[in-house]
Amino acid sequence: MLNPNIKVVFFDIDGTLLGLKSKVIPDSTVEALALLKAKGIKIIISTGRSYEHAKFLAPYGFDGFITFNGSYCVDGGGQSFFRHTIDVDDIQLLYDHLTTIESFPVGVMTTEGSFISDITDDVTATFKLLKLEVPHAKPFVSALETEVLQLNLFVDENKELHLINNVLRNCESSRWCPEFIDVNARGISKQIGMEQFFARYGLTAAEAMAFGDGGNDIQMLRTAGIGIAMANAGDNVKAAADFVTDTTEENGIWNALTRYEII
Known part of the structure; x- marks a missing residue:
């Protein structure tokens, strides 16, 4: 060749x-x-x-x-x-969803570091499998006060589809780990x-x-x-x-x- x-x-x-x-x-x-x-x-x-x-x-x-x-x-x-950061309007809509409809762990990657909204057994097991340190826990509302580069949503494929179509409408998702999705700004x-x-x-x-x-x-x-x-x-x-x-x-x-x- x-x-x-x-x-x-x-x-x-x-x-x-x-x-x-x-x-x-x-x-x-x-x-x-x-x-x-x-x-x-x-x-x-x-x-x-x-x-x-x-x-x-x-x-x-x-x-x-x-x-x-x-x-x-x-x-x-x-x-x-x-x-390139995620639109703050999408962060607000996700916060509204988490506080009024359903709650699930969300990893938040910012220009100044990372945190996760809730550390569950699934979260701990996933980070252990990946041999990564679990980010420190912090209420998701903190994401409204900073620039967010990426989100990790611990949801299944059905919830993923709903959230991308109805909540995070300026974003798109990808999945390289079965337990969570990466969410980035559209494009x-x-x-x-x-x-x-x-x-x-x-x-x-x-x-x-x-x-x-x-x-x-x-x-x-x-x-x-x-x-x-x-x-x-x-x-x-x-x-x-x-x-x-x-x-x-x-x-x-x-x-x-x-x-x-x-x-």
Whole structure:
């Protein structure tokens, strides 16, 4: 297979860089990242996580971080250069819904940190599974007093549909974890984050490769010149990809990069 002119590779974290089961980066992926850097190919994180929960990867030499599904972009030096917040009217409508109709845990990601409205057993179990620290509890009303980059709603798919159609009408949702959804301002996606880096580094989508496994990776995989879905991805994610590789634990990133002769 001819080596395409790839100059940047975007990586999701959970289920992609980190094994879905192992929750660690395999040695083969560490070696692949080093080889990409040695060839002058930029490597960029693209995640639904906050920067605070993603920057542990900085020592691997990443050239930037797309966080909050494209709402907040940070360069390799840790400086933010793009952010897009949720409309305050939507935050007010969600507050009204939570206080008058039904209550459920809501994670709130702001420009100054994160908190969660209620810490339930499900919340604790989910963060333990993801090996993330549970944010501190704080009443959701506090979200009305700050800029919100992303929300995590602990709801099922039926409630998700109702809330996006009737409450958070200036937002859209994606799901990479069965227990909760990510909610971002409408039009925001990992694709938007990619475009910020294309402009910053003078690159094009055709020069990009991307790896992902969740619903929030679909637009990223479609945007990249080569989109790679992990074997653990859902069928809708695989359908958006150019190639389906092995799981992270089975050296999926290494295998795809060598298959396309990138390394």
